[in-house]
Amino acid sequence: MKKISMILLTLAVALTARSGNVDTVLVHSDVMNKDIKTVVITPTQTRKNRDARYPVVYLLHGATGNCKYWLEKVKSTLPEIADEKGMIFVTPDALNSWYIDSPINKKLQYETFTSAELVRYIDAHYPTVPKREGRAVTGLSMGGHGALYLAFRHKDVYGACGSMSGGVDFRPFPRNWEIRLSLGEMASNRKRWDDHVVVNQISRINNGDLSIIIDCGEGDFFLEVNKTLHERLLGRGIDHDFTLRPGAHNPQYWHNAIDYQLLFFQKYFAAKGIGASAR
Numbered sequence: 019m020k021k022i023s024m025i026l027l028t029l030a031v032a033l034t035a036r037s038g039n040v041d042t043v044l045v046h047s048d049v050m051n052k053d054i055k056t057v058v059i060t061p062t063q064t065r066k067n068r069d070a071r072y073p074v075v076y077l078l079h080g081a082t083g084n085c086k087y088w089l090e091k092v093k094s095t096l097p098e099i100a101d102e103k104g105m106i107f108v109t110p111d112a113l114n115s116w117y118i119d120s121p122i123n124k125k126l127q128y129e130t131f132t133s134a135e136l137v138r139y140i141d142a143h144y145p146t147v148p149k150r151e152g153r154a155v156t157g158l159s160m161g162g163h164g165a166l167y168l169a170f171r172h173k174d175v176y177g178a179c180g181s182m183s184g185g186v187d188f189r190p191f192p193r194n195w196e197i198r199l200s201l202g203e204m205a206s207n208r209k210r211w212d213d214h215v216v217v218n219q220i221s222r223i224n225n226g227d228l229s230i231i232i233d234c235g236e237g238d239f240f241l242e243v244n245k246t247l248h249e250r251l252l253g254r255g256i257d258h259d260f261t262l263r264p265g266a267h268n269p270q271y272w273h274n275a276i277d278y279q280l281l282f283f284q285k286y287f288a289a290k291g292i293g294a295s296a297r
Contacts (some may be wrong), residue, residue, distance in 0.1 A: 037062065037097040037098050037101065038059050038060055038061050038062055038096070038097035038098065038099075038100030038101050039059065039060045039061075039062060039097070040057065040058075040059050040089070040097055041057070041058045041059075041060070042055060042056070042057050042058075042085070042086075043055075043056050043058060043143075044056075045110070045131075045135065045136055045139045046135075046139075047127070047130075047131045047135050048135065049127045049130045049131060049135065050124065050125055050126075050127050050131060052125070054110055054111050054112075054131060054136070055084070055085050055110075055111045056085050056108060056109065056110040056111065056136065057085045057086055057088075057089060057107075057108070057109045057110075058106065058107070058108050058109075058140070058144065059089070059096050059097055059100045059106065059107040059108075059109075060072070060100060060106050060144060060145075061100045061101045061104055061105070061106070062101055063101070063104075068145075070145060071145050071146060071147045071152075072104055072105060072106045072144075072145055072146060072147065072152075072293070073104075073105055073106070073146070073147050073152040073153065073154070073283075073287045073292050073293055074105070074106045074107075074108060074140060074144075074146050074147070074152060074153050074154070075105055075106070075107050075108070075153075075154045075155070075156065075280065075283055076107075076108045076109075076110075076132070076136075076153070076154070076155040076156070076165070076176075077107055077108065077109045077156060077157060077161070077276075078109070078110075078112065078117060078132070078155065078156070078157025078158070078160075078161030078162075078164045078165050079109065079111075079112065079157065079158065079160070079161050080157070080158050080159030080160040080161050080162075081114045081116075081159060081160040081185075081194075081195040081196070082114065082195075083160075083161075084111050085109050085110055085111040086109070087109070088107075088109045089109065091269050092158070092269050092272045092273055092276065093272075093273055093276055099280065103280060103284055103293075104293050105280070105283075105284075105287075105293075106140070106144055106145075106146060108136070108140055110131075110132060110136055112128050112132065112160075112161075112164070113126065113128075114160070114195055114196040114197075114199070115128040115200060116128075116160055116163060116164060116167075116185075116188065116195075116197060116200060116214070117129060117132055117157075117160070117161070117163070117164025117165075117167055117168055118164075118167065118200060118201075118214050120199075120200035120201065121201070121210060122200070122201070122202055123199060123200060126199070126200050128164075129167070129168060129171070132164070132168055133168045133171075133172045133175050133176075134175075137153070137175060147292050150173070150174060150175055150176055150177045151177045151287075151290040151292055152177070152287070152290075152292050153175065153176045153177060153178075154176060154177065154178035154179060154180070154229075154283040154286065154287075155168055155169055155176050155178075155179050155180075156179060156180030156181065156182065156231075156276075156279050156283075157180075157181065157182070157184070158182045158183055158184075158272045158275075159182075159183050159184065159185055159240070159267065160185055160195065161184075162180075162181030162182050162183055162184020162185065162186065162232075163181070163184050163185045163186050163188065163215075163216055165179050165180060165181055165184070166179055166180075166181050166184065166186060166216045166219075166230075166232075166247075167214075167215075167216050167219060169228055169230075170216065170219040170220065170222050170223050170228070171219060171222060173222075173223060173227045173228055176228070177228065177229065177286065177290065178228060178229040178230070178231075178282075178283055178286045179228055179229075179230055179231075180230070180231040180232065180233075180279045180282065180283070181231075181232045181233070181244075182233055182234070182271075182272050182275040182276065182279065183233075183234050183235060183238050183240055183244075183267050183271065183272065183275075184216070184232065184234070184240060184244060184247075185240055185243070186215070186216040186217060186232075186240070186243050186244055186246075186247045187215050187216065187217045187243040187246065187247070188211075188215060189204065189211055189212070189215060190243065192204035192205070192211075197211075200214075201214060216247065217243070217246060217247050217250055220247075220250055220251060220254055220256070221254075223256060224256070225254075225255050225256045225257055226257070229282070229283075229286045230251070230256070230257075230258035230259065231258065231259040231261075231278075231279055231282045231283075232244060232247065232248065232258060232259065232260050232261070233259075233260070233261040233262070233263065233275050233278065233279070234261075234262060235262075235263060235264065235265030235266050235267065235271045236262050236263065236264055236265065237264070237265060237266040237267075238265070238266055238267045238271075239267060240267065241262075244260075248260045259282060261278070263275075
């Protein structure tokens with residue numbers, strides 16, 4: 019019995035040793051004059067090998083979520099995955115901002131925070147690969163909109179992007195998820211709404227500017243807007259991965275979908291020669 023207990027203890031220690039570090043930090047935003055709570059997950063090797071550099075995947079939460087949503091509700095094994103893949107994961111709080119800079123609310127400037135202030139902070143405090151080829155951004159639901167919106171508008175910051183069940187056109191849902199707090203009522207601010215949806219940002223990119231992966235569940239209420247985005251990308255001749263699979267708008271779907279997206283990003287980083295130092 020003692021021998022079995024020692025074996026189990028050894029296995030537990032070994033598993034713990036292969037689990038990445040989880041930090042919760044406050045990142046100050048000058049543009050909003052407040053601190054933003056952010057979870058940062060790094061490989062354990064960061065404390066052992068000071069010279070290693072790691073690519074970063076920014077994971078954006080959905081409406082009503084927070085910086086801990088990914089870790090607590092979707093993928094509790096992110097620390098292990100950070101070790102396995104040699105990646106840093108960053109999940110910031112974003113309220114129900116849709117990751118845009120609100121033209122009417124100075125406290126909702128999350129495009130600037132996420133694509134500029136947060137990136138600068140992470141590069142300054144963690145062993146990142148501090149260039150666009152070393153960064154990917156993806157998210158679920160509102161975060162899927164945010165990830166594509168930020169990448170399309172800041173292709174100098176991110177090299178790859180993705181969306182899972184993304185609200186890539188929120189105009190069919192004008193009363194939902196507090197969007198009007200950032201943009202005003204759609205009925206009286208139609209142009210403002212048109213200017214802040216992903217489907218109207220496609221003209222900002224050309225084929226090859228970004229590596230793009232998009233997926234959505236066949237039972238998702240965002241299914242049709244995702245199909246429309248896919249068709250518009252095809253119309254512009256922009257290469258991208260687009261997958262429809264069984265599932266609805268829930269953590270069970272995202273728990274599965276993130277595996278495919280991280281593999282996509284891993285291949286992207288490898289193609290850019292990034293990540294070998296993390297092994």
